[in-house]
Amino acid sequence: MKIKYVLKKLTSESVELGILLAIVGGFLDAYTFVGRGGVFANAQTGNVVLMGIEAATGEWGKAVLHTVPVLAFVVGVIVAEIIKKPSMHLFISDAERAVLILEIAVLFIVGFIPYTSPNIIVTVAISFVSAIQVSSFRKLVGSPYNKHNHDHWKFTVSYTRSLQCYHKKRW
Numbered sequence: 001m002k003i004k005y006v007l008k009k010l011t012s013e014s015v016e017l018g019i020l021l022a023i024v025g026g027f028l029d030a031y032t033f034v035g036r037g038g039v040f041a042n043a044q045t046g047n048v049v050l051m052g053i054e055a056a057t058g059e060w061g062k063a064v065l066h067t068v069p070v071l072a073f074v075v076g077v078i079v080a081e082i083i084k085k086p087s088m089h090l091f092i093s094d095a096e097r098a099v100l101i102l103e104i105a106v107l108f109i110v111g112f113i114p115y116t117s118p119n120i121i122v123t124v125a126i127s128f129v130s131a132i133q134v135s136s137f138r139k140l141v142g143s144p145y146n147k148h149n150h151d152h153w154k155f156t157v158s159y160t161r162s163l164q165c166y167h168k169k170r171w
Contacts, residue, residue, distance in 0.1 A: 029046070032122065032126060039065055068123070
């Protein structure tokens with residue numbers, strides 16, 4: 001008796017990959033918020049809200065802590081746009097796979113950063129790879145991720161798209 005195993009091809013728009021990326025993103029936000037100084041690394045809306053609250057109450061030092069991951073996110077979007085340029089196809093044949101490998105490598109390294117290290121190192125690294133991920137994986141089974149999602153995700157996606165448009169006009 002022959003048994004055939006059929007493996008479904010995992011694509012950048014597959015539901016399985018979308019679920020996995022959503023779980024990872026949620027975990028990373030929970031990890032950085034609870035364990036690394038009350039700062040979000042994936043969904044930047046939380047940082048913008050907390051930055052506004054801290055600035056309104058005159059806590060400028062705390063407000064800056066929420067600004068740094070947002071800036072790392074901006075850099076991540078720019079890097080993602082560079083990776084997707086046609087001229088990069090000479091070096092990177094599969095941009096989505098390269099992004100996932102980069103994210104895995106960075107998160108692997110982050111996993112070895114001691115808890116006694118400054119939280120901002122971890123938060124910046126995670127914000128950077130989160131931005132690359134959000135910029136690279138835009139669709140789920142042919143539909144945009146943000147079609148029926150919550151406002152905070154819409155903000156992060158809109159923020160990312162604005163940065164992408166700005167980057168395309170500047171470079």
